[in-house]
Amino acid sequence: xEHVLIIGGGPAAISMAKILKGRKRxxxxxxxPHSMIYCAMPYVLEGIIPxxxxxxxxxxxxxxxxxxxxxRVVRVDFDGREVCTEGGRKLSYDRLxxxxxxxxxxxxxxxxxxxxxxxxxxxxxxxxxxxxxxxxLRKAVVVGAGAIGVELxxxxxxxxxxxxxVDMEEQLLPNLLDRHMADEAEHELIGLGxxxxxxKAVTALHGERFVRGLVLDDAHTIREEMTDGCSEDEHSSGxxxxxxxxxxxxxxxxxxxxxxxxxxxxxxxxxxRMETNIPGVYAAGDxxxxxxxxxxxxxxxxxxxxxxxxxxxLARRILGSDETYPGFYNGAAxxxxxxxxxxxxxxxxxxxxxxxxxxxxxxLTTAFPIMPTAGMVRAKIIAERGSHRIVGxxxxxxxxxxxxxxxxxxxxxxxxxxxDLMMFCYSSQPYQSYFPAGNILVNASEDILRNxx
Ligand SMILES: Cc1cc2nc3c(=O)[nH]c(=O)nc-3n(C[C@H](O)[C@H](O)[C@H](O)COP(=O)(O)OP(=O)(O)OC[C@H]3O[C@@H](n4cnc5c(N)ncnc54)[C@H](O)[C@@H]3O)c2cc1C
Numbered sequence: 001x002e003h004v005l006i007i008g009g010g011p012a013a014i015s016m017a018k019i020l021k022g023r024k025r026x027x028x029x030x031x032x033p034h035s036m037i038y039c040a041m042p043y044v045l046e047g048i049i050p051x052x053x054x055x056x057x058x059x060x061x062x063x064x065x066x067x068x069x070x071x072r073v074v075r076v077d078f079d080g081r082e083v084c085t086e087g088g089r090k091l092s093y094d095r096l097x098x099x100x101x102x103x104x105x106x107x108x109x110x111x112x113x114x115x116x117x118x119x120x121x122x123x124x125x126x127x128x129x130x131x132x133x134x135x136x137l138r139k140a141v142v143v144g145a146g147a148i149g150v151e152l153x154x155x156x157x158x159x160x161x162x163x164x165x166v167d168m169e170e171q172l173l174p175n176l177l178d179r180h181m182a183d184e185a186e187h188e189l190i191g192l193g194x195x196x197x198x199x200k201a202v203t204a205l206h207g208e209r210f211v212r213g214l215v216l217d218d219a220h221t222i223r224e225e226m227t228d229g230c231s232e233d234e235h236s237s238g239x240x241x242x243x244x245x246x247x248x249x250x251x252x253x254x255x256x257x258x259x260x261x262x263x264x265x266x267x268x269x270x271x272x273r274m275e276t277n278i279p280g281v282y283a284a285g286d287x288x289x290x291x292x293x294x295x296x297x298x299x300x301x302x303x304x305x306x307x308x309x310x311x312x313x314l315a316r317r318i319l320g321s322d323e324t325y326p327g328f329y330n331g332a333a334x335x336x337x338x339x340x341x342x343x344x345x346x347x348x349x350x351x352x353x354x355x356x357x358x359x360x361x362x363x364l365t366t367a368f369p370i371m372p373t374a375g376m377v378r379a380k381i382i383a384e385r386g387s388h389r390i391v392g393x394x395x396x397x398x399x400x401x402x403x404x405x406x407x408x409x410x411x412x413x414x415x416x417x418x419x420d421l422m423m424f425c426y427s428s429q430p431y432q433s434y435f436p437a438g439n440i441l442v443n444a445s446e447d448i449l450r451n452x453x
Pocket of ligand 1: 008
């Protein structure tokens with residue numbers, strides 16, 4: 001049976017193993033003791049779920065019949081169709097899949113290598129930060145106000161840690177929402193007692209062994225918390241301050257340097273069949289350079305939302321399907337305080353200079369307004385001027401938003417227009433939607449058309 005060797009044990013790899021089950025000989029190599037449910041990590045720190053619930057069971061892989069090898073690939077010989085591991089293994093393959101993911105970026109600034117400076121991706125990161133919190137960590141600075149940063153800041157704050165959230169952009173969630181759609185999130189975080197430093201860049205970290213302070217570009221310094229109760233031991237073991245960078249991800253492609261594998265600035269280059277430039281070698285997930293399906297440009301925002309369908313598509317192709325990958329769609333969501341927030345496609349801001357767009361806006365309630373459970377929902381839809389083709393949208397609501405974001409991603413993907421969304425037949429029920437006479441997506445689409453030339 002043909003041997004498919006997959007480097008990496010994340011969602012891209014696991015999705016493939018499930019589909020190839022019993023029809024190919026599959027081996028997955030990954031170094032870490034457990035695959036993680038990364039999205040759950042902030043909620044482990046918050047204490048909502050126990051740490052072991054964020055660890056995927058190995059049986060997810062082994063039940064598919066795939067072999068799971070706990071080791072790290074250190075070298076690949078594409079000509080000889082062989083990979084070598086840290087543990088001294090040599091494994092041959094018929095087809096090789098690169099699914100090595102992406103690692104968090106730490107900016108190259110003074111002090112970034114100090115103890116107490118973290119990123120947030122691995123089980124080890126999570127357990128070490130949890131250990132600090134359990135021992136009475138006093139202050140934490142999260143750098144980066146994207147979805148991971150805001151979830152992390154809320155988790156730390158909820159555990160009684162004085163929490164600061166820094167971002168060089170003037171708003172929260174800058175890659176997800178236009179500024180006015182982030183207002184509730186900002187008020188919520190301030191209301192929770194989180195110290196926001198927006199429009200500020202970190203220029204340096206101070207300390208000898210442990211980080212003791214963080215300098216912003218307005219010369220403001222966030223210093224470690226030294227209270228009367230803080231012993232010299234605590235001081236010297238970093239209990240006064242930790243800094244966590246959540247400023248973006250960089251593809252994990254170092255082992256391929258000099259091998260002839262084509263790699264762009266944001267990952268392995270693949271075509272719409274997930275093929276690399278080397279015959280028999282494929283790539284899927286965060287290690288791939290994502291191309292926006294909307295603009296055709298290289299685009300950031302590494303998400304399981306894309307890693308999983310890439311893995312599925314590749315597995316199906318290996319089994320003989322001729323489906324192709326349409327490109328990256330960036331539908332994503334988060335939760336801040338009592339609000340659920342999501343976005344997809346282009347925002348008005350990210351469209352600037354790329355596409356002439358118009359925006360429609362609507363605000364309704366999440367249930368019939370006469371119902372006791374009715375909460376607020378706001379929507380913004382972005383359409384190309386002239387054609388009215390939907391190119392993006394954002395929702396803020398007191399109820400989960402992912403289903404609505406997925407409708408908008410469907411609209412973006414299949415070229416629906418504001419007219420299409422306005423005429424769509426939406427379901428309606430007192431607990432679950434506004435009156436049949438109005439729908440948040442219909443109203444925002446109507447707003448676009450009302451202003452259309
Ligand atoms: C805190 C956090 C929260 C997130 N929340 C969300 C969310 O809510 N929604 C969402 O869609 N996405 C979310 N993501 C992103 C999502 O987790 C990633 O997009 C997804 O894990 C990518 O899957 P992948 O299989 O491509 O790579 P990964 O999951 O990164 O897996 C890569 C694998 O490759 C292995 N590997 C790397 N190098 C080697 C080597 N040399 N040899 C062997 N193995 C190697 C790694 O150890 C790992 O097992 C979150 C990420 C984080 C960190």
